[in-house]
Each structure stands twice: as C-alpha cells, then as structure tokens.
Amino acid sequence: MNATSTASDASGALMLYRENGQFKTSYAADQQLLPIAQDRWFMVALIAFCFFAVPLIASDYVLRALVIPFLILTIAAIGLNILVGYCGQISLGSAGFMGVGAYVAYNLTVRVPQLNFLVVLLLSGGSAALVGIAFGTPSLRIKGLYLAVATLAAQFFLDWAFARLPWFTADSPSGSVSTNPIELLGWRVERPVDKYLLVLGLLCLLTLAGKNLSRSHIGRSWMATRDMDVAAEVIGVRPIVAKLSAFAVSSFYAGVAGALWGFIHLGSWEPAAFSVTMSLNLLFMIIIGGLGSMVGSFFGAAFFVLLPLLLNRIPGMLGIDLSTAMKSHMEAMIFGGLIVIFLAIEPHGLARLWAIGKEKLRIWPFPH
Amino acid sequence: MKMTMPNSIGWIAAAACAAAGLASTAAAEDAKAAKEQFIPLLVYRTGPYAPNGTPWADAKQDYIKLINARDGGVNGVKLTYEECETEYKTDRGVECYERLKGKGPTGATLFDPQSTGITFALTERAPVDKIPLMTLGYGRSESQDGQVFKWNFPLLGTYWTAADVLVQEIAKREGGFEKLKGKKIALVYHDSPFGKEPIPLLEERAKLDGFTLVKIPVTAPGVEQKSVWLEVRQQHPDYVLLWGWGVMNSTALKEAQATAFPRDHLLGVWWSGAEPDVKDVGEGAKGYSALTIQYGAGLSKVQKDILKYVYDKGQGTGPREEVGTVLYNRGLIIQMLSVEAVRRAQERYGKGKPMTGEQVRWGLENLALDQKKLDALGFGEMLKPLGTSCIDHLGASYARIQTWDGSKWVAGELYEADQQIIKPMVRSAADAYAASKNITRRTGQDCQS
Numbered sequence: 086m087n088a089t090s091t092a093s094d095a096s097g098a099l100m101l102y103r104e105n106g107q108f109k110t111s112y113a114a115d116q117q118l119l120p121i122a123q124d125r126w127f128m129v130a131l132i133a134f135c136f137f138a139v140p141l142i143a144s145d146y147v148l149r150a151l152v153i154p155f156l157i158l159t160i161a162a163i164g165l166n167i168l169v170g171y172c173g174q175i176s177l178g179s180a181g182f183m184g185v186g187a188y189v190a191y192n193l194t195v196r197v198p199q200l201n202f203l204v205v206l207l208l209s210g211g212s213a214a215l216v217g218i219a220f221g222t223p224s225l226r227i228k229g230l231y232l233a234v235a236t237l238a239a240q241f242f243l244d245w246a247f248a249r250l251p252w253f254t255a256d257s258p259s260g261s262v263s264t265n266p267i268e269l270l271g272w273r274v275e276r277p278v279d280k281y282l283l284v285l286g287l288l289c290l291l292t293l294a295g296k297n298l299s300r301s302h303i304g305r306s307w308m309a310t311r312d313m314d315v316a317a318e319v320i321g322v323r324p325i326v327a328k329l330s331a332f333a334v335s336s337f338y339a340g341v342a343g344a345l346w347g348f349i350h351l352g353s354w355e356p357a358a359f360s361v362t363m364s365l366n367l368l369f370m371i372i373i374g375g376l377g378s379m380v381g382s383f384f385g386a387a388f389f390v391l392l393p394l395l396l397n398r399i400p401g402m403l404g405i406d407l408s409t410a411m412k413s414h415m416e417a418m419i420f421g422g423l424i425v426i427f428l429a430i431e432p433h434g435l436a437r438l439w440a441i442g443k444e445k446l447r448i449w450p451f452p453h
Numbered sequence: 454m455k456m457t458m459p460n461s462i463g464w465i466a467a468a469a470c471a472a473a474g475l476a477s478t479a480a481a482e483d484a485k486a487a488k489e490q491f492i493p494l495l496v497y498r499t500g501p502y503a504p505n506g507t508p509w510a511d512a513k514q515d516y517i518k519l520i521n522a523r524d525g526g527v528n529g530v531k532l533t534y535e536e537c538e539t540e541y542k543t544d545r546g547v548e549c550y551e552r553l554k555g556k557g558p559t560g561a562t563l564f565d566p567q568s569t570g571i572t573f574a575l576t577e578r579a580p581v582d583k584i585p586l587m588t589l590g591y592g593r594s595e596s597q598d599g600q601v602f603k604w605n606f607p608l609l610g611t612y613w614t615a616a617d618v619l620v621q622e623i624a625k626r627e628g629g630f631e632k633l634k635g636k637k638i639a640l641v642y643h644d645s646p647f648g649k650e651p652i653p654l655l656e657e658r659a660k661l662d663g664f665t666l667v668k669i670p671v672t673a674p675g676v677e678q679k680s681v682w683l684e685v686r687q688q689h690p691d692y693v694l695l696w697g698w699g700v701m702n703s704t705a706l707k708e709a710q711a712t713a714f715p716r717d718h719l720l721g722v723w724w725s726g727a728e729p730d731v732k733d734v735g736e737g738a739k740g741y742s743a744l745t746i747q748y749g750a751g752l753s754k755v756q757k758d759i760l761k762y763v764y765d766k767g768q769g770t771g772p773r774e775e776v777g778t779v780l781y782n783r784g785l786i787i788q789m790l791s792v793e794a795v796r797r798a799q800e801r802y803g804k805g806k807p808m809t810g811e812q813v814r815w816g817l818e819n820l821a822l823d824q825k826k827l828d829a830l831g832f833g834e835m836l837k838p839l840g841t842s843c844i845d846h847l848g849a850s851y852a853r854i855q856t857w858d859g860s861k862w863v864a865g866e867l868y869e870a871d872q873q874i875i876k877p878m879v880r881s882a883a884d885a886y887a888a889s890k891n892i893t894r895r896t897g898q899d900c901q902s
Contacts, residue, residue: 146551146552149547149551150547248644258650258652258653259573260645260646260649261570261646350547351543351574352574353574353576354573355570355646357543357570358544409496409538410498410503410507417499
C-alpha cells in the first residue's frame with residue numbers, strides 16, 4: 086500500500102471522528118462519560134470484541150500468559166493511580182496491599198469454603214482497604230517523598246507478616262500456599278477462557294466505578310488535595326476524608342487485584358510474589374502510562390506485562406539465533422531504553438500521547 | 454443512551470490480537486516435525502542465580518546433543534529443545550511453561566523448572582495439561598508419594614532426605630545419635646519455600662534426637678547477611694546447616710569466615726555445594742562440607758563422551774572447562790533420567806515414536822536402572838541403581854558428603870536417608886494435600902495406567 090492511499094483512507098475514516106452536529110440537549114447528555122458518539126460506538130464494539138471475539142481467537146497461551154496477568158495488573162494500576170495520580174499521595178506499598186487481598190482470600194476459601202468467590206473478593210478488597218486506611222494515616226501529617234518512605238515501611242511490614250506469621254498461610258510449612266479452582270454459582274472457573282471472562286468482567290466494573298468515582302465530588306476532593314492541599318482545605322475539603330478515602334479505594338482495588346493474581350494467575354504463590362519489586366513496577370506502570378488517567382493505567386500495565394515478553398521473542402520471530410542469556414540482556418536494555426525514550430518524549434505518560442493524538446484527529450485535516 | 458466505559462479497553466483488544474498472531478506463527482513451525490521428542494528447558498542464565506543456573510542449563514543441553522550425535526536420538530526419535538529464561542522468577546516461569554508446553558509433535562516431554570517456587574506454581578497446572586514435573590533434589594518433599602502426586606517426580610532426593618542425611622553426618626562426627634542430645638544446630642536458610650522445606654523434618658529429628666533447632670532466615674537473594682551471622686554468633690550453635698542458593702552461599706561462607714565460625718562445622722545442602730559457591734572464598738572455605746546427589750565433581754564416562762561427540766565438534770553449549778563441575782554433572786543426571794523415561798515409555802507405547810507427556814509420566818514411574826544399564830549409559834560410577842514405582846517417586850535417597858579442601862571438592866561418605874522417619878511424614882503431608890485438593894489416593898489399578 087502506498088503512502089497516498091494510506092493517507093486518503095485515513096482521512097476518509099478520520100473525517101468521521103468529529104462531533105459536528107452532535108448537539109447536547111440535556112445536562113446528562115453533556116456530562117456522560119463519552120460525549121462523542123464515535124467514541125461510544127467504538128467502545129461498544131470494543132467491549133463486544135473483548136467478550137465475544139477474543140475468547141474465540143486467542144490461544145490458551147495468549148490468555149494465560151499475557152492477557153490475564155495484564156488485566157489483573159491493570160486493576161492494581163487503576164487502584165494505585167487513584168491514590169497517586171488523582172490524590173497525589175505517593176505509595177510504595179501497593180504490592181503489600183495486594184498481598185493482603187490475596188492472603189485474606191486464601192484464608193477465607195480455606196476456612197470458610199462455602200463462601201461465594203465474589204463475596205471473597207469483596208471481603209479481601211475490604212480488608213485491604215482497612216489495612217490501607219491504617220497505613221494511610223501518616224499521610225495526614227507527611228507528604229511527598231516522606232510519605233513514600235512511610236508506605237515503604239508498610240510494604241516491608243506486610244512482607245514480614247506474610248512470611249513469618251503462620252496464620253496467613255494456614256500453617257503451610259514451606260510458606261507457600263496453593264488454591265483450589267473457583268466455582269461461581271455452578272460456573273467452574275477453570276479453563277483459561279473462563280478465567281479471562283471473569284477477570285475482564287471485574288475489570289470493566291472496576292474501571293467504570295473508578296472513572297465515575299473520579300468524576301464525583303469525592304474525586305474532585307482528591308484532585309483538589311493533590312493540586313494544593315492548603316487551598317483545598319480552605320474551600321472546605323476535609324483532608325482526613327479525602328486522603329483516607331483515596332487510600333481505602335486504592336487499597337480495595339489492590340486487594341481485589343491481589344486476590345485475582347493469586348487465585349487466577351498464579352494458583353500457588355509464596356510471599357515473594359508480593360514483594361517491593363511489584364510495588365515499584367506498579368508505580369512505574371502508572372508513571373509511564375499516565376498519572377491521573379484511567380486509560381494510562383491500561384497503557385502502563387500493557388507496557389510492563391506485554392512489552393518485555395514481546396522483546397524477548399522478537400529475535401526468535403525474526404529468525405535471529407541469540408543465546409538465551411543474550412536475549413534476556415537485550416530485553417532488559419531495550420525495555421529500559423524505551424522507558425527513557427517515552428518519558429523524554431512525553432513526561433506525562435502514554436495517556437497524554439493518546440490524548441494528543443485524539444485531539445489532533447478531531448481537528449484533522451484542518452489544523453488551525 | 455448513557456455510555457459508561459472509557460475507551461481505554463481498546464488496549465486489551467490490540468494486545469490480544471498481537472499476541473494471538475505470535476502464537477499462531479509458532480504453532481505453524483511445529484507442525485512439520487514428526488519423529489521428534491520436544492524437551493523444554495527452563496533456565497536462568499541471568500539474574501542473581503545465574504552462576505549456578507548456567508552450568509546446570511549447559512549440561513542439560515549438552516546431553517541432548519550427545520544423544521542425538523552419538524545414538525541418533527532415542528530409538529531414532531531426535532530430541533529437540535528450546536530454552537526459556539525464567540530469571541528464577543515464578544511469574545516468568547509460568548509464562549515459559551505456557552509458551553513451551555504445546556511445542557513439538559507430542560507437546561512437552563516433561564518440565565524441570567529448576568526452582569522450587571516455579572514448581573509449586575506448576576504443580577497445580579501439570580495434572581490439567583498432563584505433563585510430568587521432574588524436580589531432582591528439590592520441590593515439594595511430600596511429592597515423593599506418587600499415589601497423591603501423580604505428576605511430580607522428585608527423583609533421587611528431596612529436602613527431607615537431604616536434611617536427614619545431614620543430621621546423620623553430624624551424628625557420625627559426634628559419635629552416635631545419642632550424642633546429639635543437648636546440641637544446638639542452626640539452620641541458616643533462604644527465606645522462600647526452598648529454604649523452609651527442610652524445617653518439618655529437622656523439627657521432627659530435633660524431637661527425636663534431643664537437639665535444639667535454631668532457625669535463621671536470610672532474605673533472598675542473600676547478599677546481606679551481617680545480622681544473620683551476628684545471630685549465629687550470639688546463639689553459638691554447634692553446627693550450622695546452610696540452605697542457600699546462588700550468591701547467598703558464597704556470602705554466607707565469607708561471613709562465617711569474618712565471624713570466625715569454624716567452617717568444618719558448617720554443612721550445606723546439595724544446592725550449596727558447587728564450585729561457584731566456594732571459588733571466591735577459596736582457602737576461607739576450607740573444611741566446609743556440603744551434600745551432593747551421589748556424585749560431585751569429576752569426569753566419568755559420560756562426560757568423556759560429551760567432550761568427544763559434542764565439544765570436539767565445536768557444539769559445546771558452555772566453556773569446555775565447565776564440563777565435570779558439580780552442577781554440570783547434576784544437569785547431566787537430570788537430563789539422562791528424562792531421556793531414560795522417554796526410552797522406558799517407548800518400550801511400552803511403541804519404539805521409535807515420539808511420546809506424549811502422559812506416556813513419559815508412565816516411563817518416569819517405571820524407571821528401572823540397574824548397574825548394567827547405568828554402566829552402558831556412562832553413569833556407572835556416578836549413580837547407584839534406582840527404581841521408581843507408583844508409591845515411590847523418589848527412586849533412591851542416597852547422598853554423598855563432599856568437603857572443600859581449598860581448591861577442589863573431595864568426595865566423602867555416601868549415606869542413605871532414613872525412610873523410617875521420612876515415610877510417615879510424607880504420608881501425612883500428602884494426605885493433607887489430598888484432602889485440601891479433594892484427591893483420592895491412586896489405587897492399584899490406576900497405578901497400572
């Protein structure tokens with residue numbers, strides 16, 4: 086295909102991406118999540134594609150090794166983004182909160198096996214939220230890097246607790262736990278497709294909830310606190326409510342993601358699965374993806390989950406015979422390089438690039 | 454109508470499409486092969502455990518090359534392989550497993566994850582995919598009970614047999630088990646499932662023999678152990694058992710030297726007794742003893758064959774001088790047992806045919822390698838005869854003590870683990886696992902299949 090035809094195809098398609106003639110006649114229409122009709126159609130098609138087409142075309146490998154971890158980490162990234170991106174409270178303890186979710190879910194399924202898994206998820210998210218509130222209280226006095234250090238302490242404390250307190254692992258001598266298949270009202274979530282659909286459904290619900298929360302008065306109080314906490318207090322935002330609710334909501338997401346990571350993705354895990362490395366990765370995900378942006382959480386998680394695997398496999402796909410160690414070193418080097426390049430091009434992350442792209446499309450082909 | 458989704462989910466679709474494309478090209482390549490047996494190799498040549506992971510991985514590949522070059526495969530079935538780097542991380546290991554399990558005309562032969570953490574994660578998946586797991590000298594100790602763990606094969610040793618042999622060695626040095634009473638033994642362990650595995654057995658033996666067990670965890674990867682050895686100094690144990698892997702071992706030996714803990718009272722598991730662990734410490738590690746699975750360092754017949762058929766032709770995977778080191782030899786033993794499982798399976802399911810994972814599982818469960826067969830394979834000096842069964846997935850539980858003399862490992866006495874103590878513990882742990890997973894013990898009939 087030559088350049089001209091690409092351009093004309095594109096212009097034909099892109100001319101469609103404009104809101105001329107779409108008049109809003111009510112406040113509700115004006116305030117909806119996707120005010121542009123094309124976006125709405127795109128979203129319907131996309132969701133339909135994810136729910137109906139992906140299970141048909143994706144192989145087990147793609148689902149189990151790529152898509153499921155990506156979806157679960159997206160949930161965790163959204164949670165962390167609520168705290169860091171929307172409320173401005175830096176946290177290095179998110180993997181610890183994921184661990185809380187995972188271990189609470191494990192204990193519930195072991196000790197109360199008749200419990201429905203969705204209830205288990207809610208309770209593990211709820212417990213993580215409580216722990217999050219407890220470790221979030223220092224945020225009322227300290228800010229910025231100091232808070233990051235305080236949350237790092239939370240991470241280390243939780244790591245210690247999972248490794249040392251035998252209650253969490255139901256007295257497993259090796260310190261690792263393993264889960265049983267999940268059953269939801271007769272639906273046995275065992276095949277990769279079932280797992281995928283469960284995680285996808287939850288992700289959609291949680292994304293929707295997170296997006297709506299961030300647009301509600303509570304989300305506005307988070308953003309006011311982030312932008313200037315003194316000014317926020319002056320206009321009547323109570324910092325204790327704003328900050329602790331952000332910690333609670335964020336940890337709830339992390340808890341749910343942790344339970345899914347343990348039960349759906351790993352199946353069996355050791356405390357190291359929720360180590361500080363995971364916390365740092367989640368923080369990098371939202372920084373690369375875009376702070377304070379839902380779509381940024383998706384981009385960030387994809388960047389961190391899919392890109393390394395892709396880089397690892399590119400030499401093989403191109404037929405270049407590299408040693409296993411060399412491939413692994415290349416993966417690390419190129420991945421690190423890409424992080425630097427993307428942040429140099431756009432410090433506000435991939436979400437900002439996406440927004441710029443959309444903005445350009447709306448005025449294309451007649452930029453002012 | 455009010456739309457309620459941000460358009461971000463588009464990324465999922467894009468990602469899924471890209472990935473689906475990758476997978477399908479890989480599948481197409483495999484379809485051509487017919488008389489081939491695919492052996493997946495999970496390795497770690499990078500990361501904190503690379504010095505130990507590399508000779509192990511090299512040996513596994515070299516043995517495959519040897520079988521293809523010298524024997525033309527197993528009864529004419531060529532062995533193929535692909536490596537996948539796990540960096541000793543559980544999530545990467547799971548990805549590698551998913552990537553490789555379906556390759557080759559009959560899928561993956563078996564998996565040797567080279568990591569206890571990955572083994573735990575794969576134990577849940579292997580029965581579903583019908584691929585056996587071989588965990589020679591590591592993994593879940595209770596998985597030697599083949600009636601519950603149908604797909605796990607901790608051949609030749611588990612952490613419970615290792616711990617038992619180490620206590621036997623201490624008893625021998627002290628002059629009998631009754632002399633252990635009142636002694637204090639410290640376990641300095643890698644804080645992970647790998648390091649925690651021996652604890653139940655050591656606790657049992659402590660009760661039985663009357664010694665005190667002090668447990669001192671080391672945070673992985675174990676480069677910082679100052680506080681650990683301070684605690685060892687305060688506790689003043691008679692012996693220290695070292696349960697480390699990778700850089701943790703050499704660090705421990707250096708710290709033992711720095712705190713003047715006598716090295717001849719320091720005993721390591723078989724993953725703490727290879728050249729990379731002691732080389733940097735050199736004279737400082739003199740007198741340190743560690744286990745090895747029957748055979749330590751040295752060139753026996755099979756290594757000479759590898760030098761002749763693989764290295765002399767320029768096909769060697771690693772450096773030539775690495776052949777015959779402790780972990781290299783262990784890699785050879787692992788790969789030999791994998792290949793013999795395939796051969797055994799062929800005897801039942803058809804000679805000269807590629808075997809499925811399910812058939813290889815039968816082969817692993819019915820291994821019978823007597824001295825004659827081992828001699829023919831070139832392993833006569835390295836291994837004692839072994840045989841597996843439905844009840845016993847271990848095969849043999851011998852382990853040798855070897856001592857570092859400052860420049861090389863010197864082989865010592867060979868012990869057999871005391872199954873009187875281990876068997877009941879295995880049984881009760883396996884029963885507990887079976888109860889939590891709703892598995893019923895395999896009966897005589899299932900054992901035939």
